[in-house]
Amino acid sequence: MSVSFLVSIFKRLQLCGDEPACIIEDKATSYDSFARSAGAIQGKIQRTGSMHMGIITQNAPETYATIIASWLTGKAYVPIPAHYPASRIEEIIQSSEIGTLFYAVEDPEIENLKDIFPQIDFVNSASLPESEIFCAFPAEDKTAYVLYTSGTTGKPKGVPITFGNLQAFMDSFDALEYDVRDQDRFLQMFDLTFDLSVVCFTRPLMSGASFHTLPSGMIKTLALYHVLEENQITVSLMVPSAIGLLIPYLEDIHLPELRISQFCGEALKKDLLKKWKSCVPNARVDNVYGPTEATIYCTSQGCNAENISHHNGVVGIGKPMKSTTLMLIDDHGTPITGNKIEGELCLGGNQLTPGYLNNEEQNREKFFYHNDCRYYKTGDLAYQDRNGNYFYVGRKDDQVKIQGYRIELAELEVAAGRVFPDSPAVAIGYQAEEAWYLALFVKQSSIDEGQTQQLLKRILPPYMIPHRMYAIAEIPLNANGKTDRKALRQIAERQH
Amino acid sequence: MESSDIRTQLSTIFDSVFHCGAITITDDLTADQVEKWDSLTHLTMIAAVESHFGIRFKLKELTGMKNTGDLITLITEKTQVG
Numbered sequence: 001m002s003v004s005f006l007v008s009i010f011k012r013l014q015l016c017g018d019e020p021a022c023i024i025e026d027k028a029t030s031y032d033s034f035a036r037s038a039g040a041i042q043g044k045i046q047r048t049g050s051m052h053m054g055i056i057t058q059n060a061p062e063t064y065a066t067i068i069a070s071w072l073t074g075k076a077y078v079p080i081p082a083h084y085p086a087s088r089i090e091e092i093i094q095s096s097e098i099g100t101l102f103y104a105v106e107d108p109e110i111e112n113l114k115d116i117f118p119q120i121d122f123v124n125s126a127s128l129p130e131s132e133i134f135c136a137f138p139a140e141d142k143t144a145y146v147l148y149t150s151g152t153t154g155k156p157k158g159v160p161i162t163f164g165n166l167q168a169f170m171d172s173f174d175a176l177e178y179d180v181r182d183q184d185r186f187l188q189m190f191d192l193t194f195d196l197s198v199v200c201f202t203r204p205l206m207s208g209a210s211f212h213t214l215p216s217g218m219i220k221t222l223a224l225y226h227v228l229e230e231n232q233i234t235v236s237l238m239v240p241s242a243i244g245l246l247i248p249y250l251e252d253i254h255l256p257e258l259r260i261s262q263f264c265g266e267a268l269k270k271d272l273l274k275k276w277k278s279c280v281p282n283a284r285v286d287n288v289y290g291p292t293e294a295t296i297y298c299t300s301q302g303c304n305a306e307n308i309s310h311h312n313g314v315v316g317i318g319k320p321m322k323s324t325t326l327m328l329i330d331d332h333g334t335p336i337t338g339n340k341i342e343g344e345l346c347l348g349g350n351q352l353t354p355g356y357l358n359n360e361e362q363n364r365e366k367f368f369y370h371n372d373c374r375y376y377k378t379g380d381l382a383y384q385d386r387n388g389n390y391f392y393v394g395r396k397d398d399q400v401k402i403q404g405y406r407i408e409l410a411e412l413e414v415a416a417g418r419v420f421p422d423s424p425a426v427a428i429g430y431q432a433e434e435a436w437y438l439a440l441f442v443k444q445s446s447i448d449e450g451q452t453q454q455l456l457k458r459i460l461p462p463y464m465i466p467h468r469m470y471a472i473a474e475i476p477l478n479a480n481g482k483t484d485r486k487a488l489r490q491i492a493e494r495q496h
Numbered sequence: 497m498e499s500s501d502i503r504t505q506l507s508t509i510f511d512s513v514f515h516c517g518a519i520t521i522t523d524d525l526t527a528d529q530v531e532k533w534d535s536l537t538h539l540t541m542i543a544a545v546e547s548h549f550g551i552r553f554k555l556k557e558l559t560g561m562k563n564t565g566d567l568i569t570l571i572t573e574k575t576q577v578g
C-alpha cells in the first residue's frame with residue numbers, strides 16, 4: 001500500500017511549475033526548481049547504503065528538498081543542527097547509523113564538523129548533478145524521520161516516525177476540514193528538530209501551496225511577526241509563547257489574511273487566546289496537542305466559540321483526531337473514566353511510533369497494550385469533562401516545556417553533574433512574564449554563570465542551557481526528604 | 497537627550513537584562529555579539545528601555561531595528577517628541 005501524501009507531493013512537484021513552493025530568506029523557490037533540486041539529491045541518496053539521511057538544518061530550500069528527496073527515495077531523514085555539541089551529534093550519528101550528512105550552504109561550522117567526523121560523507125546538496133525525480137512508493141512501515149527528544153538518563157531518545165504514521169496524521173489533519181488550497185501560504189517557524197515543522201512544510205507541498213520560513217539575522221519573535229504580516233500568511237501553527245512575548249504589542253497586530261491559526265507545544269492560556277483572536281478576525285483558531293511519539297499532534301480543540309472551557313485558565317486540548325484513541329490511567333496503570341477524574345493521558349492509534357530506537361528499556365516502560373490496542377504513556381496528567389473534551393492538568397514527572405521544546409530536567413542535571421562532579425545540582429522550570437525559563441541550582445559557595453554556560457554548551461543543545469544559575473548553600477528538602485523543587489521555583493521566580 | 501547619555505543608560509539596562517557586564521554600546525552592536533541576547537531577553541530589554549525612558553515603540557519600529565544604533569536613533573526621536 002502506498003502513502004498517498006507522498007504521491008500528492010510527487011505530483012505537485014511535476015505539475016506546479018513556476019508556482020512558489022517556499023519562500024526562504026525572502027527568496028521564492030518554484031516547484032520546478034524544488035523538483036530539480038530534489039531529483040539531483042535523489043541521485044546521490046540512491047548511491048548511499050544507509051536508510052537514514054543526516055541533514056544539517058540550514059535555512060535553505062535545498063535542506064527541505066533533501067527531506068523530500070529522502071522520502072521519495074523511500075528513506076528517512078534525521079535533522080542535525082550544526083551548532084549542537086559534537087558529543088550530541090556523535091550520539092545521533094551512531095544511534096541512527098548515519099553515513100551521509102547533507103548540507104546546503106558552506107560555512108565554518110560545516111568545515112569544523114568535517115574535521116570532527118572524517119568517517120562521514122559530507123554532501124553539498126546544492127552542487128549535485130541533475131537527475132530525474134522519481135517516487136519509490138515506500139511501504140507504510142518504513143521510517144520517514146527520526147527525531148531526538150530529551151531523555152531522563154542524560155542521553156537523547158530517538159523517536160522514529162513511519163510513513164504510515166505520517167499518512168495517518170495527514171488523514172487526521174484533513175478530517176479537521178481545513179480545506180487547504182493551492183493559494184495558501186503556510187508559516188514554518190520551527191527548527192527542523194521540532195516535529196511541528198513537519199506539517200508546516202509537508203502539508204502545503206501536498207496541495208501546491210507554499211511554506212514561509214523565518215529570516216535569519218532577526219530576533220525570532222520579531223521575525224515571526226514580520227513574516228506573518230509581510231508574507232500575508234494564511235495558515236499558521238505556533239507555540240503560544242511566541243505570541244506571549246508580543247503581548248505588549250498585540251494591538252499593533254492585524255492579520256486579516258490569516259484563515260487558520262493553530263497553537264501547539266505548550267499550554268494555551270485563555271487570556272492570551274482572547275487577545276490573539278482580536279488580531280486575527282477571519283481565522284479559525286484551534287488548540288492542538290500531541291507528543292513527538294504520536295506524530296506531530298493528535299487532539300484538537302476548536303477555539304472560536306465565545307466561551308472556551310478551560311482548566312485554571314488553560315484552554316482544553318479537545319478531542320482525539322481521526323487516527324488517535326485516548327485513555328486515562330491511574331497510578332497502577334488501570335484505565336479510569338468519569339467526569340473530571342484525573343489520570344495519566346495515554347495515546348493509541350495509527351500515529352503512534354513503533355517505539356524508541358535501540359531503547360528497549362524505555363519501550364517497555366512507556367508503551368503497553370490494552371484490549372489489543374498499543375498505547376503510549378505521555379506523562380501528561382489530564383481529565384475528561386462530560387462533553388468528552390480533555391484538559392491538560394500538569395506533568396507526572398519533571399519534564400518541562402521551554403518555548404515548546406521538551407526538556408527532561410534529569411538530563412540537564414546529569415550534564416551539570418559532569419561540570420560539577422562534587423556538587424549536587426537541581427534544574428527547574430519556572431514562569432515569568434508569559435514565558436518559561438530554566439534555572440539551575442548548584443550546591444556551591446559561588447558560581448561563574450558565563451563559564452558554566454560554556455561548559456554546558458559542550459554537552460547540551462542550546463535550548464537546554466539554563467537561563468539563570470544560582471549557587472546555593474543547601475538544596476532544600478520537602479517533608480518527604482525529597483528535593484523541594486517548589487521552593488527552588490519560588491526563589492527563581494523572585495530573583496528573575 | 498544626547499546620544500552619549502542614552503548610551504550610558506543603555507549600558508546599565510543591557511547589563512541588567514543580558515548580564516553582560518559594563519559593555520561599550522556601539523551603533524553596530526547586535527544580538528550576535530552578546531551571549532544572552534535572544535527573543536526572550538530582547539523583548540525584556542525593550543520593555544526596560546520603554547519603562548526607563550518613558551516611551552513606547554510600535555511593533556513595526558521593532559521589526560525595522562537592525563542594530564543598537566537604530567535603537568538609539570528611535571530613543572532620541574521619541575524622547576525629543578516627548
